[in-house]
Amino acid sequence: GQNIDQPTEMTATEGAIVQINCTYQTSGFNGLFWYQQHAGEAPTFLSYNVLDGLEEKGRFSSFLSRSKGYSYLLLKELQMKDSASYLCAVRSSSGGYNKLIFGAGTRLAVHP
Amino acid sequence: DTEVTQTPKHLVMGMTNKKSLKCEQHMGHRAMYWYKQKAKKPPELMFVYSYEKLSINESVPSRFSPECPNSSLLNLHLHALQPEDSALYLCASSLGQWETQYFGPGTRLLVL
Numbered sequence: 001g002q003n004i005d006q007p008t009e010m011t012a013t014e015g016a017i018v019q020i021n022c023t024y025q026t027s028g029f030n031g032l033f034w035y036q037q038h039a040g041e042a043p044t045f046l047s048y049n050v051l052d053g054l055e056e057k058g059r060f061s062s063f064l065s066r067s068k069g070y071s072y073l074l075l076k077e078l079q080m081k082d083s084a085s086y087l088c089a090v091r092s093s094s095g096g097y098n099k100l101i102f103g104a105g106t107r108l109a110v111h112p
Numbered sequence: 113d114t115e116v117t118q119t120p121k122h123l124v125m126g127m128t129n130k131k132s133l134k135c136e137q138h139m140g141h142r143a144m145y146w147y148k149q150k151a152k153k154p155p156e157l158m159f160v161y162s163y164e165k166l167s168i169n170e171s172v173p174s175r176f177s178p179e180c181p182n183s184s185l186l187n188l189h190l191h192a193l194q195p196e197d198s199a200l201y202l203c204a205s206s207l208g209q210w211e212t213q214y215f216g217p218g219t220r221l222l223v224l
Contacts, residue, residue, distance in 0.1 A: 033212065042202055042215040043155065087154055097168055098209045102154030 002026045004103035006088050011109045016078050020106045022071045022088030030098065031091040034062050034073045037105065038084045046086075047073070075108075083110045116216035118203050124222045127193060133219045135186040135203030143209045144186040146178060147202040149218070155202055161186060162209055193223045 003025045012018040024032070031050040035043035049055055049064035049071060061074040075082055085105040092101055116137045125131050135144065143162045147155035160168035161180040175197075177189040186203055200220050204213040 030210075035215075040200075040220075042217045045212055045214060048212055089154075097160070099157055099160070099168065100213060102156075104154050105152075 002090075002092065002101050004088055004090055004101060006086075006103045006106045008104070009107045009109070011111060012075075012078055014078055014080060014110055014112050017074065017076050018078060018108065020073045020075070020086050020088075020108065022073070022103055024069050024071070024088070024090050024103075026090045026092045026101060028092045028094035029066065029090060030093040032062075032064055032071050033089040033091065033100065034060075034071075035087040035089060035102075036084050037087060043087055078110050080110050080112070083108060116203055116205050116214055118201075118216040118219050120219055121217065122220050122222075124224065125190070125193065126224055127195075129193075130189070130191045132190065133188040133201055133203075133221075135188075135205075135216055136184055137205045137214075137216075138184055139205065139207075139214075140183075141205035141207050141211075141214075142183060143206045143211070143213075144180065145204040145206075145213060146186070146188050147204065147215075149200040149202055151199075159188075160209070167209070190221075193221075195223050197221065198223045 006022045034046040037043040047062040059076045064071045087105045088103040089100045146158040149155045159178045164180045179187040200218045202218045203216040206213045
C-alpha cells in the first residue's frame with residue numbers, strides 16, 4: 001500500500017528554525033515534493049528531491065533519504081507568513097503512469 | 113503567463129443542477145489534473161489528462177465528467193451531485209507527467 005506520515009501540527013517562534021519530517025512507504029517511488037498551502041488557498045510548490053541529499057532554496061531546504069523512506073523540510077528565519085500547512089507528496093510510478101500521493105499535511109503556526 | 117486560472121472561485125448548486133468548472137493555463141503544459149480537497153485533508157487525485165487524452169480516472173463517480181477541449185483548457189462537468197461532494201476542486205498542470213505540478217486557486221463548491 002501507499003503510506004505517507006507527517007506530524008499533524010507544529011508551532012515555532014518567529015526568527016527560529018523548524019524541521020518538518022515526512023516518512024513514506026510507497027511503491028514505484030519517483031521523487032518527493034513539498035508544497036505550502038495557506039488556509040483556503042491552492043498548494044504552492046516549494047521543493048523537489050529525487051536523489052538523496054539536501055536541496056536548498058533560500059530560506060527553505062529539503063532533504064531526502066530514499067533508503068530510509070524519509071524526507072524533511074527545513075524552514076529558516078521563520079516569518080509570520082510561514083504559518084500554513086506543509087504537504088509532503090510522493091510521486092509514484094505504478095501501473096504504467098505517474099501520480100502524486102499527498103500526506104495529510106503539517107499545520108505550522110509561527111508565533112511572535 | 114505563469115499561472116493556472118480557475119473559474120468560478122465559488123459555486124453553490126443544488127443536487128439537480130448541471131454546472132461546469134473551468135481551468136486554463138498558457139504555460140505550454142501538456143498534462144492537466146483535477147483534484148478534490150476536503151477541509152483539513154490532502155488533495156485527492158481525480159483525473160489526469162496527458163496530451164489532451166484522459167490517462168487516469170481514479171474511480172471517480174460518473175456525476176463528474178472531465179473534458180479537455182484543447183491543450184490549454186480543462187473542464188469538469190458536474191451533474192446530480194451530492195452534498196458530500198462539497199469541497200475545494202483544484203486544477204493543476206505540469207510540463208509532462210514527470211514534471212512539477214502547479215496548482216490553480218481552486219473552486220470552492222457547495223452542494224445543497
